Amino acid sequence: MADTNKTKSHKWEMVIDLDRCTGCEACVVACHAENNIRISGEDEASEGRAINWIRIERYWEGEYPNVQTRFMPVLCQHCDDAPCEPVCPVYASYHTPEGLNAQVYNRCIGVRYCGNNCPYTARQFNWFDPHWDPPLEEQLNPDVTVRQNGIMEKCTFCVQRIRAGKEQAEKEGRPVRDGDIIPACVQTCPTSALVFGDRHDPESRVSQLARQDRAFHLLESQGTHPAITYLKRIA
Amino acid sequence: MNVGRRTLFKLAGAATAGSIIPGCKKEVDRLVPYLLPDDQIVPGVANWYASVCGECAAGCGILVRVMEGRAKKIEGNPDHPVNHGKLCAKGQASLQSLYNPDRLRHPFQREGPRGAGTFVPLKWEEGLQRLAQVLRDGRVPPMMVTRPVSGTLARLLSEFMDSMGGTLYFYAPDAELPLHAAWRESMGGDGAPVYDLAHADYLLSFGAPFLEHWLSPVAMGIAFGQMRQGRATVRGRYVHIEPRMSVTAANADQWLPIRPGSEGMLALGIGQLILDAHRSTAHGQEFERFHRFYGSVRLDEVEHVTGLSREVIVRLAQDFDAARAPVAIGGGSACSQTNGTLSLISINGLNALAHHLGRAPIAQGWCHDEARDDRSIPWLTEQMMFELAEKQDAGAGPVLLLYGCNPLFTMPRAVPIKTLFEQASFVVSFSSFLDETSEYADLLLPDRDALESWGDHVVENPAQTMGLSQPVVTPLYETQQIGDTILELSRRLNLGHGQSKTFYDLLRGRWKTVLADQPHTQTADWFEPEWIELLQQGGLWREPSQAAGPVNFAPSRAFEQARFVGEEPDYPFVLHPYASMALGHGEGANRPWLQELPDTLTTVVWGSWVEVNPRTAKDLGITHGDVVRVISPFGTLTASTVLFPGIHPDVVAMPLGQGHASYGRYAKNRGVNPAELLAPALDSMTGTLAAGATRVRIERTGEKRRLATLERPTMEPSDLIAIDRR
Structure with a gap:
């Protein structure tokens, strides 16, 4: 089994348990720290130009006093049939063999068709060059590119961590184990609402959870076949 | 040197x-x-x-x-x-x-009048020499105020102050003193409360923001995840009671809005109903105290004060009683009232009662085997501020040493904290940043960052x-760890613990x-x-040990109702200030990541706002984004309105954390600080600030200001351009 595993391709997916998510937003800051996401400032943020690869959407239901709130962490859904991919004139947005919806920054010419075509508003555009007041730039992760003005960006499932995890496994001459590769948001999530792993491995935690009755996908009717499975909140 | x-x-x-x-x-x-x-x-x-x-x-x-x-x-x-x-x-x-x-990179000394915020750089040698001299010349014993610290630093600071004949105080705006005081009387023992949520099947929270910043929020978050989905057959139920729906409350299966200050009253009602249900068995000496405490109110009174129906109260009591492993927790808004500690006694007493009725012990007190150095250090409460201000004479005050706290920002203006600074003969701050408090210092000897220490x-x-x-x-930078600074001072003053x-x-x-x-x-x-x-x-660390001491419910006083400052006709709303999840009481405001982190419920970034129930807003004729004046008997602030469906109609809420006049480029001159509105009302048992005891009124300014939010605002009808078509 181990030998076949070694050559078998991976399919990276995530499960988000809405019955566990508390809206604490640790994932949001962890993502900023890991992926060199720029600070926008109040003025740009009020124009809707702040960048978040993962955000917590909040929905109010009902009226006072019988009011309920629901939280939904939303990030790039890494769709199998991604609406953002066919519209890119320069193939900056493409699908990797491991199921990631990738963005090649060097190819991007900033036409923003991908962003317009994404039903999840997961893609964000850089309307200006990033700036860090010194010495804040010291915190930048050397494994991740800093995106400049005119570039589209979005969640990569922390591709640098996926690469590092695979390299490490290769160095040790073993297949990648479940739990070896953890994106920054998943790593920090206090309630373990986020789980990441290989869907090609039927025994991985992510595969087991995705088979639960509570599973659903975001905007399923769009036919995008997302790689992120949500588990319904109970009550 | x-x-x-x-x-x-x-x-x-x-x-x-x-x-x-x-x-x-x-x-x-x-x-x-x-x-x-x-x-x-x-x-x-x-x-x-x-x-x-x-x-x-x-x-x-x-x-x-x-x-x-x-x-x-x-x-x-x-x-x-x-x-x-x-x-x-x-x-x-x-x-x-x-x-x-905006970190302080080396020592500074004040130039110009105290509080003007103008400083000139200084060498460490000069700074240390100056402070040693001032401490040597001090006519009254010095006073040190720090954030709560533990371990080696706590011991060093307290020994240092002892050898100078001075006093060391802890101060933190979220000190949870009412919780510890209530714990002693409701559960007994000196242990720290630990709530094992992971094994609870019914959680009744009275305002405790345990998923945001209460006690140990990450540990609580982990336990909460387990309580919900970590067990094969049990999913713990969670009911939250608070005038406003916090991020924590948003995770509850049911949120019950209640009148401010009536949390303890509701717990009394629940306790009484549970005792009634066990009338045949719950007697004898061990239940005597419960009967006396919980029997002190009539249920129709509870209904009237809380604003909840009898049906709801009975249901809460039945669910709590029917659970195998129930737990009641109280904190946040429940303890920031004049009856805060008494409310928490009433709430935590439910755990003691459940314990006596043979339920699984979810709430337990833990004690360290070794004596803790920080346990004997007194806390600087707002009540103590009044006492200190009375005692002192102008200019003859003590040398004031400050570390890791910003009381001039976090304490209300109506508390005479400023007097303490004005009367101090010398003020030295070990803070890493220039904030409202360190701006008042004569000498700045910046500490290192935690990651450098x-x-x-x-x-x-x-x-x-x-x-x-x-x-x-x-x-x-050329900063020095506070521990090293204190050791250096001890050596210069020959205080005798400079061996290290x-x-x-x-x-x-x-x-x-x-x-x-x-x-x-x-x-x-x-x-x-x-x-x-x-x-x-x-x-x-060790393998987790088993529970400490027996449970002993022994309240020293009967329950009291909460009191509010401001007459109801003039000030119809109760102000509910709450610590922002990201910015806390203001300490996070200089971190751009946290400023740009959307508030989960309103999605506001980089700003301050007032939350108003949509019904109340309609009555007042205000809508989303309208700038209003929030007026209390102690001050006035203006902020944009957020229509907030999860708040009691008689309550308006404001997040704490913004409104800095100092504290670096990301924090300064941004938003407003609700602490400026607060009355100096105190918890009757611990003397800490009752931050939720101030009444306010709301006035329109006619101005409109859009807040920066992650959520795109819905289009205003006025934004649409209609055409006439015949």
Whole structure:
């Protein structure tokens, strides 16, 4: 089994348990720290130009006093049939063999068709060059590119961590184990609402959870076949 | 002595020469990062070092990813018994404290009048000499106010102040003094409350923001996840009672809005109903006190005061009583009232009652085996401020030493904290930033960042955790750890506990004593390898031990109703100030990541706002984005309105954390500080501020200001351009 595993391709997916998510937003800051996401400032943020690869959407239901709130962490859904991919004139947005919806920054010419075509508003555009007041730039992760003005960006499932995890496994001459590769948001999530792993491995935690009755996908009717499975909140 | 950065290296270097690294999960082949010479840095290779998060008192274990001598990312330490590898938003953002562009980079002294905020740079030698002189000349004993600290630093600070005949106070706006006071009377013993949510099947929270910033939010978050989905057959039910729906409350199966200050009253009603249900068995001496305390109110009174129907109250009592492992927790808004402690006695008493009725013990008190140095240190309460201000004469006040707190920002203006500063003969601050309080100092001797410091952190939890923190990066500036500054002062003043040359030596010495009591090899140099292992691990902890002491419900006073400041006709609303999840009481406001972190419920970034129930807003004729004046008997603030469906119609809420007049470029002149509105109302038992006891009124200004939000605003009807079509 181990030998076949070694050559078998991976399919990276995530499960988000809405019955566990508390809206604490640790994932949001962890993502900023890991992926060199720029600070926008109040003025740009009020124009809707702040960048978040993962955000917590909040929905109010009902009226006072019988009011309920629901939280939904939303990030790039890494769709199998991604609406953002066919519209890119320069193939900056493409699908990797491991199921990631990738963005090649060097190819991007900033036409923003991908962003317009994404039903999840997961893609964000850089309307200006990033700036860090010194010495804040010291915190930048050397494994991740800093995106400049005119570039589209979005969640990569922390591709640098996926690469590092695979390299490490290769160095040790073993297949990648479940739990070896953890994106920054998943790593920090206090309630373990986020789980990441290989869907090609039927025994991985992510595969087991995705088979639960509570599973659903975001905007399923769009036919995008997302790689992120949500588990319904109970009550 | 001119203690420059290089000298300090050498000092620390001499102390640690030959010690091998606290690197984590890595082969042991490097020196401490602190001492790592450039030629030993491998470009592109990350080292991980274990330490303790310094953002709040919870003491989560962290691992810091360091590349080329610079910290790049902070993650939770998977082996640490408090947070098991997890971390909150604040912890993740703590790199922005280290790399904050507005950090104080060397000592300063005041130029111009006190409080004007103008300073000139100073050498460490001059600064230390000046402070030593001032302390020597002081006519009254000095006074030190710090954030709560534990372990070696707590002992050092208290010994230092003792030897000067002065007093050391802890101060934190979220001190939870009512909780500890209530715990003693409702559960008995001196232990710290630990709520084992992971094993609860019914959680009744009275305002406790346990998923945001209460006690140990990451540990609570982990337990909450387990309570919900961690067990095969049980999903714990959660009901939250509070006038406003907090982020924590938003996770409840049911949120019950209640009139402010009536939380304890509701708990009385629930307790009484439970006692009634067990009338045939719940008698005898052990139930006597419960009957006396919970029987002191009539149920129709409870209905009237809380605004909840009899049906709802009965249902709560039945559900609590029917649960196998119920737990009641109280905090946040429930304790920020004039009857705060009494409410918490009433709430925590439900746990004592459940215990007597044979339910699983979810709420338990934990005590450390060893005596804690910080337990005897008094807290600076708002009531104490009034007492101190009365006692002092102008100009003859003590030398004031300040560390890790910003009381001039977090205490209401109506509390005479400023008087203390004005009357002090000299004010010195060890803060890393210029904030409202350190601007009032005569001398600034900036501390190092937590990621540049040695230290230990004692946590009162079942694993009896003692976290160990180490400098994971080369100190950026000419700052000095407060421990070293105090040792240096002791030497200059000949106070007699200057045997340890550096704080690092002191720390090691203390840990050597701790470890000597534990099994270890009998070689002469046994300590060194143990010490390295502890640094790699991130501290010392044990297998969680079993529960401490028996439960003893012994309230010293009968329940009282909450009182509010401001006459109802003039001030129809109760102001509900709450600590922002990201910015806390303001300490997070200088971190751009936290400023740009959307408030989960309103999605506002970089600002302040007033939350109003949509029905109330309609009555007042205001709508989303309208700028209103919030007027209390003590002040007026203006802010934009947010229509908030999850708030009692008679309550308006404002987040704390913004409204800084200082504290760096990201915090300064942004939003408003609701503390300015607050009346000096106090909790009747502990004397801490009753922050939720102020009444306000709302006035329109006619102005409209759009808040920066993550959520796109719905289009206003006026934005549509209609055409006439015949």
